[in-house]
Amino acid sequence: MNIQEQLEKAKELLKEQDYEEAQKIYNELYQNMDEATADEKADILAGMGDCLREQLYFEEAIPYYERALELDPIHKRSLAGIADSYRGLKDWNKALHYWFEIVRLNPQDFLIYTRIADAYRKLGDFEQSEKYYLLAIELNPRNKFALMGLGDLYYKNKKYNQALEYWKKLLDVNPKFINILTMIGNIYRNWKQYDKAIDYYQRALEIDRNNFYALYGIADSLRGKRRFRDAIKYWKKILDKEPDNDRILTRLGDSYIRIGKYAEASAIYNKVLENSTNKYALIGLIRIEVEQKHYYKAAQLCEQYLEQFPSDVRVALLLAKLYEDNGDTEKSLGVYERYQSMFSGRKDFDSKLASTTLEHFKSYIDEYTENEFDDE
Incomplete structure (x- = not known):
């Protein structure tokens, strides 16, 4: 078998991801490089680099590409290989150097423009990243x-309308990008456009009926629509797969409170607290007692909560109000003394703030739990 035939065979093995066998052929060729032409030597060296790079040995691959480029400075396979090796090492600036050399040789290479944009995104350079994504899309709109990278760039920079524009174009190319479906759902959910959000989450569930983010998104959207009984069904679907997920358990507890099933909610919160000090579970238990006007029990739970989370001024105010309503002025003032620095040095409680603490506690819980779960 001559050198060209061996090179072709090794290249096919690389495509088949049989890196061990490909490397054997390249090693044999490398040992006998004196017999090869300059072009063949560059291909052998690039092949050695490719075998190492594909196995994630980026540092070991780079010297082979460098030697190939000494023989042929515009050897595209080596330029691409060394750039991808530096990408693997997260050395974005060096990777950019070689990618720019490739597009200098081929200005129509939209995939390389995409990689350039990706690198600038990693470097936090929004303008350059946007520029090269748009150039890549201009060369190939599909x-x-x-499309994915530009949508992500806009999303991370809170330019949600632009993110939607390009992610929807991506779904026109491939409607089965499940993470894009859920991210679009998240945008609409954050905008409180719950019906639109649910539509995208349901499309995701058609692809994967157990997708966590889609199930979560639907449940939380139903919660936003105040359809708490329906939300419960979806929280439970998640818990079928993740029965010990505290965040989902506390969401389920919240939904039970909303429909007046306090015993079920209490059982869930106590289950969570068996394994951890969870502020949302404690808040939930406080709320149950407040809802039922069990103010003494609520006060005890507030004290327990503040032992763990002493800087929560609203719970401190709630505690003071609970004592005040129970006629225990001394304890109420004691809370003020304890948390005096939180109340801007006032000598007594602001009567309006204190009197509305219970009234607004439910809305406070709503605000408090909005950030309970970090989106994907």
Whole structure:
């Protein structure tokens, strides 16, 4: 078998991801490189680099590419290989150097423009990243990698309308990008456009009926629509797979409170507290007692909560109000003394703030639990 035939065979093995066998052929060729032409030597060296790079040995791969580029400075396979090796090492600036060399040789290479944009995104350079994503999309409007990357760039920079524009174009290319479906759902959910959000989450569930983010998104959207009984069904679907997920358990507890099932909610919160000090579970238990006007029990739970989370001024105010309503002025003032610095040095409680603490506690819980779960 001559050198060209061996090179072709090794290249096919690389495509088949049989890196061990490919490397054997390249090693044999490498040992006998004196017999090869300059072009063949560059291909052998690039092949050695490719085998190492594909196995994530980036540092070991780079010297082979460098030697190939000494023989042929515009050897595209080596330029691409060394750039991807530096990408693997997260050395974005060095990777950019070689990618720019590739597009200098081929200005129509939209995939390389996409990688350039990705690198600038990693470097936090919004303007350059946006520029090269748009250039890649101009060259190929159906470039899914650029559409995905540009949408992500806009999303991370809170430019949600632009993110939607390009993610929807991506779904026109491939409607089964499940993470994009859920991210679009998240945007609509954050905008409180719950019906639109649910539509995208349901499309995700058609692909994967157990997708966590889609189930969570639907449940939380139903919660936003105040359809708490329906939300409960979806919280339970998640818990079928993740029965010990505290965040989902506390969400389920919240839904039970909303429909007046306090015993069920209490059982859930206490289950969570068996394994951890969870502020949302404690808040839930406080709320149950407040809802039922069990103010003494609520006060005890507030004291327990503040032992763990002493800087929560609203719970401190709630505690003071609970004592005040129970006629225990001394304890109420004691709370003020304990948390005096939180109340801007006032000598007594602001009567309006204190009197509305219970009234607004439910809305406070709503605000408090909004950030209970971090979106994907």
